[in-house]
Amino acid sequence: MMAGMLRVRRSRGALSGVLLVLLGVWGAAIPFIGPYFHYAYTPDRTWDMTSGRLWLEVLPGVVTLVGGVVVLISRFRPAALLGAWLAALAGAWFTVGTLVASHWHRVPAAGTPVGGTTRVALEQAGFFFGLGIVIVFLAAVVLGRFSIVAASDAAAATTGPQRAVTARRAPRRVQLTPAFLRRQQTADAERESVGSGAQSS
Numbered sequence: 374m375m376a377g378m379l380r381v382r383r384s385r386g387a388l389s390g391v392l393l394v395l396l397g398v399w400g401a402a403i404p405f406i407g408p409y410f411h412y413a414y415t416p417d418r419t420w421d422m423t424s425g426r427l428w429l430e431v432l433p434g435v436v437t438l439v440g441g442v443v444v445l446i447s448r449f450r451p452a453a454l455l456g457a458w459l460a461a462l463a464g465a466w467f468t469v470g471t472l473v474a475s476h477w478h479r480v481p482a483a484g485t486p487v488g489g490t491t492r493v494a495l496e497q498a499g500f501f502f503g504l505g506i507v508i509v510f511l512a513a514v515v516l517g518r519f520s521i522v523a524a525s526d527a528a529a530a531t532t533g534p535q536r537a538v539t540a541r542r543a544p545r546r547v548q549l550t551p552a553f554l555r556r557q558q559t560a561d562a563e564r565e566s567v568g569s570g571a572q573s574s
Contacts, residue, residue: 379450381519386453389515390445393460394438396508400467401434403500404483412496415484424481429470430500436463437508444515457515464508471501 404426407413416423422431436459443456474480486496498504 380448381450381453383446383448385518386444386447386457386515389511389518390441390443390456392511393441393444393508393515395441396504396511397434397436397438397441397460397463399434400437400463400500400504400508401431404430407496407500411488412492412499414486414496414500417487423484425474425483428481429466429474429483433463433466433470433505436460436466440512450519453519454516457512457519461509461512461516464505464512467501467505467508469505 403412404414405420405422408417408419411417414426440456440458440460440463443459444453447453447456470480471483474482483500486493486500488496
């Protein structure tokens with residue numbers, strides 16, 4: 374029964390997994406494609422890899438992507454929880470990574486946002502703070518959904534063994550095939566003809 378409760382339907386984390394995958398792709402790709410539409414941190418150049426982008430954007434984006442894929446395809450509860458924890462840690466790093474980099478110089482900085490006041494606020498939210506908060510929120514939703522055993526999961530875990538036991542105990546019924554039925558009908562007809570012949574004689 375416990376082993377049955379560890380398995381869940383794949384649809385349980387489908388939507389959250391897809392959203393985490395998309396957010397991971399966004400977080401890892403936006404520093405390289407953002408400059409195309411003037412949405413970027415310095416250096417404001419497309420496909421320019423820096424150590425700051427690697428540690429503060431690409432790596433947490435890839436970890437979020439991996440966690441989302443695990444949540445999306447997993448039918449095993451502990452694996453889905455592991456994927457959710459990976460995504461939560463990556464989202465937390467998106468949120469606090471720039472603060473850590475500004476106070477601890479061993480972590481390279483991501484640069485500075487470009488543009489006016491409104492665009493700077495949107496860039497900070499879309500690159501780091503807002504993105505990390507949304508990822509952590511989705512990961513928390515997944516953790517909540519997979520930490521609790523749903524009534525349908527418990528019912529499936531209990532009815533599965535009961536069905537197997539019932540199938541073992543149920544007597545097997547032998548069903549006659551059409552060939553046997555035809556033979557039996559022929560034999561009955563012969564008996565009737567013999568009986569009718571005996572009565573007439």
